[in-house]
Amino acid sequence: MIESPSSPLAPLAGAHVRAVHDAFHGDLLEVSMGPHHPSTHGVFRMMVTLDGETVVKLKPVFGYLHRNHEKLGENTTYLGSMPYTDRLDYFCSMTNNWAYALAVEKLAGQAVPDRAEYLRVILAELTRLLNHTCLAGFLLQDAGASGTPLMYAFREREKILDLFESLSGSRMMCNYQRFGGCRVDPTPAWFDAARRVTEEYPRFLDEYEALITGNEILMARTQGVGRLSAALAVSAGITGPMLRACGVDYDLRKAEPYGFYSRFEFRVPLGDHGDTYDRYMIRILEMRESVKILQQALRDIPAGPIFDSKAKIRAFRPKAGEAYGRIEGPKGEIGFYLISDGTGNPYRYRIRPPSFVNLTVLEDMCLGHTIADAVIILGSIDIVLGEVDR
Amino acid sequence: MSDTPVITRQDRDELRRQGILLTSIEEVYNWGRSRSVWPLQFGLACCAIEMIAASMARFDIARFGSEVFRPSPRQADLLIVSGTVTKKMAPQVVRLWNQMPEPKYCIAMGACAISGGPFKQGYNVLKGIDRFIPVDIYIPGCPPRPEALLHGLMELQKKMRGEKLTGPDVPRNKQPDNPCEYPVPEFGAHDLEPAKNPDIWQPPAPVRPDKP
Amino acid sequence: METPEQIRDRLLARFPGATVTLVVNPGASGQHSLLLDPANARAIAVFLRDDPVLRLDYCSNATGVDWPEKEIVETTKVSVPDPAGGAPKIVEQKTKRIQPGYLEAVYHLYSMALKTGPVIIRLRTGNRTDQVALPSLTPVWRACEFQEREIFDLYGIVFTDHPDLRRILMWDEFKDHPMRKDYVEPDDYEWEPTAHDEVLVRAKAHAAAAAPAPVAPPPAEAPQP
Numbered sequence: 079m080i081e082s083p084s085s086p087l088a089p090l091a092g093a094h095v096r097a098v099h100d101a102f103h104g105d106l107l108e109v110s111m112g113p114h115h116p117s118t119h120g121v122f123r124m125m126v127t128l129d130g131e132t133v134v135k136l137k138p139v140f141g142y143l144h145r146n147h148e149k150l151g152e153n154t155t156y157l158g159s160m161p162y163t164d165r166l167d168y169f170c171s172m173t174n175n176w177a178y179a180l181a182v183e184k185l186a187g188q189a190v191p192d193r194a195e196y197l198r199v200i201l202a203e204l205t206r207l208l209n210h211t212c213l214a215g216f217l218l219q220d221a222g223a224s225g226t227p228l229m230y231a232f233r234e235r236e237k238i239l240d241l242f243e244s245l246s247g248s249r250m251m252c253n254y255q256r257f258g259g260c261r262v263d264p265t266p267a268w269f270d271a272a273r274r275v276t277e278e279y280p281r282f283l284d285e286y287e288a289l290i291t292g293n294e295i296l297m298a299r300t301q302g303v304g305r306l307s308a309a310l311a312v313s314a315g316i317t318g319p320m321l322r323a324c325g326v327d328y329d330l331r332k333a334e335p336y337g338f339y340s341r342f343e344f345r346v347p348l349g350d351h352g353d354t355y356d357r358y359m360i361r362i363l364e365m366r367e368s369v370k371i372l373q374q375a376l377r378d379i380p381a382g383p384i385f386d387s388k389a390k391i392r393a394f395r396p397k398a399g400e401a402y403g404r405i406e407g408p409k410g411e412i413g414f415y416l417i418s419d420g421t422g423n424p425y426r427y428r429i430r431p432p433s434f435v436n437l438t439v440l441e442d443m444c445l446g447h448t449i450a451d452a453v454i455i456l457g458s459i460d461i462v463l464g465e466v467d468r
Numbered sequence: 469m470s471d472t473p474v475i476t477r478q479d480r481d482e483l484r485r486q487g488i489l490l491t492s493i494e495e496v497y498n499w500g501r502s503r504s505v506w507p508l509q510f511g512l513a514c515c516a517i518e519m520i521a522a523s524m525a526r527f528d529i530a531r532f533g534s535e536v537f538r539p540s541p542r543q544a545d546l547l548i549v550s551g552t553v554t555k556k557m558a559p560q561v562v563r564l565w566n567q568m569p570e571p572k573y574c575i576a577m578g579a580c581a582i583s584g585g586p587f588k589q590g591y592n593v594l595k596g597i598d599r600f601i602p603v604d605i606y607i608p609g610c611p612p613r614p615e616a617l618l619h620g621l622m623e624l625q626k627k628m629r630g631e632k633l634t635g636p637d638v639p640r641n642k643q644p645d646n647p648c649e650y651p652v653p654e655f656g657a658h659d660l661e662p663a664k665n666p667d668i669w670q671p672p673a674p675v676r677p678d679k680p
Numbered sequence: 681m682e683t684p685e686q687i688r689d690r691l692l693a694r695f696p697g698a699t700v701t702l703v704v705n706p707g708a709s710g711q712h713s714l715l716l717d718p719a720n721a722r723a724i725a726v727f728l729r730d731d732p733v734l735r736l737d738y739c740s741n742a743t744g745v746d747w748p749e750k751e752i753v754e755t756t757k758v759s760v761p762d763p764a765g766g767a768p769k770i771v772e773q774k775t776k777r778i779q780p781g782y783l784e785a786v787y788h789l790y791s792m793a794l795k796t797g798p799v800i801i802r803l804r805t806g807n808r809t810d811q812v813a814l815p816s817l818t819p820v821w822r823a824c825e826f827q828e829r830e831i832f833d834l835y836g837i838v839f840t841d842h843p844d845l846r847r848i849l850m851w852d853e854f855k856d857h858p859m860r861k862d863y864v865e866p867d868d869y870e871w872e873p874t875a876h877d878e879v880l881v882r883a884k885a886h887a888a889a890a891a892p893a894p895v896a897p898p899p900a901e902a903p904q905p
Binding site: 113120143153165228232233249463 | 509510511512513514516517518520521524525526539551552554556557560564586587589590591592593610611613
């Protein structure tokens with residue numbers, strides 16, 4: 079609803095806020111939503127100024143889950159930070175592991191065997207299914223469909239978590255990738271189970287879509303709500319499904335193919351309106367593409383080692399330098415920026431969190447909508463506080 | 469009159485086997501409330517996801533009467549501290565605890581809530597929520613599986629069933645000097661002020677049996 | 681995609697008064713960066729964003745790095761003339777030099793339109809105490825808004841012309857900048873339930889510092905959790 083002004087510099091939130099303020103003349107009410115609020119995802123807090131029910135100002139407040147991840151990363155070894163990356167975005171530990179492993183491999187110039195690259199793709203796409211399914215459930219929960227869609231989503235989540243658990247030993251905190259490969263080789267039975275989950279997934283998506291996608295209430299609540307223009311999205315560094323819902327074709331799996339993504343055939347779904355409904359639909363469509371990638375990867379995975387035999391695990395000391403590695407995580411672009419000074423610990427360990435940067439435009443999207451819509455808009459951004467605050 | 473009941477627990481169990489139900493106010497009261505513990509819908513971090521998973525179809529916390537997650541602390545009996553408590557968050561956790569009506573219980577779920585866990589060395593991480601509020605059940609794990617949460621809940625129910633209504637060993641909430649309000653820490657220039665509540669938490673001596 | 685050297689030469693031609701230095705990355709990744717002077721940084725950033733060849737419309741990552749002052753020992757060989765009139769001797773001379781500390785802001789730029797990148801730019805402050813101001817790049821890329829607030833919070837770099845420069849992760853009353861290398865965290869290691877030797881040492885140090893206050897097991901009358 080708010081277009082970015084045509085200035086040589088990028089648009090700022092403040093300019094829009096003042097314009098909207100002048101247009102209203104009612105008594106304003108300031109509400110602190112969070113950090114304990116049933117509809118904020120975790121301990122997120124918004125300072126909302128309301129005119130009646132309309133949002134005229136919204137300032138996010140962060141830091142309630144600031145666990146000092148980056149400081150801890152500087153005080154531990156490269157490998158010691160790997161379990162911490164699981165706890166960044168605790169839905170997507172496999173992609174977090176991969177992003178970190180990729181950055182360290184860039185820093186040290188390390189190669190990864192073919193089988194490990196295939197395994198990484200398989201696990202990343204399973205993670206994408208897991209994350210998008212849960213997001214759809216939580217979004218519907220925020221829209222007031224209490225319970226049922228979330229239960230369907232968590233039923234499917236358990237199937238993928240069983241795969242992760244039998245492979246890595248843990249449901250959520252997999253700690254599976256290593257610099258130069260993966261930790262354990264899956265058994266043939268694991269691949270059979272993974273194929274079964276992959277084959278059954280489209281059936282779940284059909285069922286879910288039959289219930290949700292054409293639902294009149296969902297359409298009324300989400301279509302045209304929380305529009306984001308492509309120009310603002312690019313300027314604000316929005317990534318992931320939220321960016322593609324605005325129609326910007328930028329998926330790192332295609333734009334800068336890392337791993338073996340260039341070997342797979344898949345499409346990148348794009349939205350037209352950049353509203354909440356598009357953000358929901360993009361995720362459903364991406365899940366269908368993920369199933370395609372999974373089918374190809376599970377069919378083509380070669381035999382061989384899963385770990386580069388020349389790679390060092392202990393006493394790992396990359397030579398001085400720096401590297402920025404990024405991948406297309408389910409929530410957007412997750413990157414790691416590492417500076418090495420030649421010792422066993424990184425000198426600087428920085429995480430580029432997708433959902434933190436995606437929150438930049440929360441105020442722009444919510445202005446002029448009601449407070450109930452702000453809850454859905456926040457739900458459609460797909461944030462996880464472990465990653466926002468780190 | 470002595471405090472010893474005329475009819476002991478063994479007598480009651482024997483009568484029950486014969487088809488005669490004989491009970492006490494205390495037993496009915498504890499049985500009823502231990503079967504409908506309403507937790508506060510309050511998630512902090514990773515463990516909260518496993519808490520949600522415990523309430524979903526596969527693990528189904530409703531079997532234990534605790535599926536009614538209340539959004540307001542005024543309606544809740546149980547605070548599940550599920551995740552890392554940061555120093556910025558600690559005052560709000562204590563405030564929520566103060567707003568819950570007695571009798572109330574607290575479960576520290578996961579390593580972070582117990583001690584800070586893997587994030588213990590962080591400058592903004594509280595090293596255990598028991599520095600500010602009394603904890604009834606500790607569930608270790610990072611994160612604990614949903615089954616572990618269910619086990620913790622069953623242990624809590626066992627504890628509730630054993631509580632006395634009268635006498636010298638009544639639970640915390642019936643003791644005359646029980647503080648209804650726990651002091652809420654404030655944000656200082658470098659740390660929380662105070663950094664702990666000395667009335668409920670005192671550090672043990674830092675020695676290990678094998679390394680004196 | 682132009683190499684960093686080509687971009688530097690083009691920037692120097694376009695902005696005659698500016699200083700643009702290539703910072704070589706010796707590591708395997710080969711991601712070299714450009715060090716800009718703060719006075720011209722904003723103008724150069726706008727140029728990088730709008731230039732049709734580069735079109736760096738997307739700032740992926742903005743972060744701070746702390747470089748405290750460090751002592752560098754340099755060994756130089758000096759020829760000392762022999763007072764007796766003989767051949768001059770070669771003597772190794774060690775000079776100690778204090779490299780002043782500074783704070784650094786690093787920006788990783790990509791082009792979403794051309795799908796190229798990264799171009800890395802760096803800005804450095806004068807020192808770590810009183811000259812810590814840098815121009816904000818939030819007016820150029822909105823993506824920097826929260827990330828620069830985070831740098832201000834954790835490192836203490838003051839970004840001029842930032843629309844809303846407040847602490848973001850720590851509370852407003854907090855005084856320190858915890859990501860700096862010389863930050864000392866509050867001593868609340870009264871007790872460690874883990875058996876790690878390193879943390880046990882910290883707990884013992886705390887107990888010694890807290891003396892004469894007795895560190896004893898909890899008194900019996902304290903309400904047990």
